[in-house]
Amino acid sequence: MKLTVLGSGVLVPQAGHAPSCYFLEAGGKRLLFDAGSGSLQQLVRAGLDYRKIDAFFFSHLHPDHVHELPMFFVAAGLDKANKAKRFTVFGPKGIKRFFAKCLDLYPFMKRLPVKTRFRELADTSLRLGGVKVRSAIVQHTVGALAYRVEAGKKSFVFSGDSEDCLALRKLCWKADLAMLECSSPRKPFSGHLTALDCGALASACGVKHLVLSHLYPASVKANVKGLAGKRFKGKIRVARDFSVIPF
Ligand SMILES: [Zn+2]
Numbered sequence: 082m083k084l085t086v087l088g089s090g091v092l093v094p095q096a097g098h099a100p101s102c103y104f105l106e107a108g109g110k111r112l113l114f115d116a117g118s119g120s121l122q123q124l125v126r127a128g129l130d131y132r133k134i135d136a137f138f139f140s141h142l143h144p145d146h147v148h149e150l151p152m153f154f155v156a157a158g159l160d161k162a163n164k165a166k167r168f169t170v171f172g173p174k175g176i177k178r179f180f181a182k183c184l185d186l187y188p189f190m191k192r193l194p195v196k197t198r199f200r201e202l203a204d205t206s207l208r209l210g211g212v213k214v215r216s217a218i219v220q221h222t223v224g225a226l227a228y229r230v231e232a233g234k235k236s237f238v239f240s241g242d243s244e245d246c247l248a249l250r251k252l253c254w255k256a257d258l259a260m261l262e263c264s265s266p267r268k269p270f271s272g273h274l275t276a277l278d279c280g281a282l283a284s285a286c287g288v289k290h291l292v293l294s295h296l297y298p299a300s301v302k303a304n305v306k307g308l309a310g311k312r313f314k315g316k317i318r319v320a321r322d323f324s325v326i327p328f
Pocket residue numbers: 091092101143145146242295
């Protein structure tokens with residue numbers, strides 16, 4: 082698998098940390114996790130082709146995770162070089178309604194020749210070719226999802242936004258790479274994880290490689306790697322936009 086971080090940040094504008102967006106290559110599939118504002122441009126900057134994304138997965142409907150979705154749709158519809166004209170989206174309950182509201186706001190989008198497939202997930206398992214994806218409802222907004230992807234012998238977990246909870250721990254169990262949200266260095270932050278939580282969770286779940294992302298300014302400034310390392314002895318990396326992490 083190969084993870085390319087395109088948005089390691091949050092709602093607060095920060096150089097080097099755009100809103101949430103991650104590109105994962107796994108088992109021959111190209112999956113995009115979250116699409117905060119600017120994601121399309123981040124993909125272009127990373128030299129990745131948005132037209133080749135096989136499926137989008139959204140964690141929840143906060144703007145820093147979902148606001149670029151209509152832009153991808155419009156690009157798919159208007160780009161003459163985009164022959165696929167199809168758009169597969171998985172996300173939490175409400176993602177269909179969010180998209181329908183975008184269509185109401187911009188009626189021209191209804192006329193774009195793009196085939197869409199939306200599926201709302203909860204605690205769900207699905208397959209895309211040889212890739213297994215499992216979603217679980219975690220502790221953030223109602224219905225917020227975390228994901229686990231398995232292909233061959235490798236596994237990847239994306240926490241979305243969440244507190245430490247059993248559902249997230251089950252997904253993380255023995256994961257090769259767990260990318261956990263690290264909203265705060267050590268001060269408890271409702272609905273989110275701290276660097277200390279990330280370390281404790283990775284350690285309890287036997288994770289091999291921990292990536293800390295979804296960084297608020299306090300986490301960017303602090304030594305979150307050192308803090309997580311107080312609780313976790315495996316490999317730790319702090320995400321930055323355009324980090325490329327093969328595993
Ligand atoms: Zn967030």
